[in-house]
Amino acid sequence: MAIIDEDNCTGCQVCIPFCPVDCIEPVPHEKYNIVIPPVQVRYNECIGCSICARVCTKLTWDAIRMVPLEEFEDRFPEVEITNTFTPEVQEAAD
Numbered sequence: 001m002a003i004i005d006e007d008n009c010t011g012c013q014v015c016i017p018f019c020p021v022d023c024i025e026p027v028p029h030e031k032y033n034i035v036i037p038p039v040q041v042r043y044n045e046c047i048g049c050s051i052c053a054r055v056c057t058k059l060t061w062d063a064i065r066m067v068p069l070e071e072f073e074d075r076f077p078e079v080e081i082t083n084t085f086t087p088e089v090q091e092a093a094d
Helices: 051-059 069-075 087-093
Strands: 002-004 024-026 039-041 064-066
Touching: 002 039, 051 064
Parallel strands: none
Antiparallel strands: 002 064, 024 039
16 A cells, blocks of 8 residues: 655655556645645555555655555554455566
């Protein structure tokens, strides 16, 4: 599962077009009263492919990290995960 460090994210949005399920978006301006807000992941749509994390690391600032689904569910039990890769697809992506 992709987790964005909002304090480290520059808001460049370079990750957004690379997301195959379009689950990354700018944080609403109501939360941050700044010109370029960071981005956020809609966790219930994220498939954990890690493309955004790789793009962020290579092209920009390294503000996205991947955590195993089990760890994510322990940290955020209120979030219902509905999209996931099958183990075979995840293995091929790695």
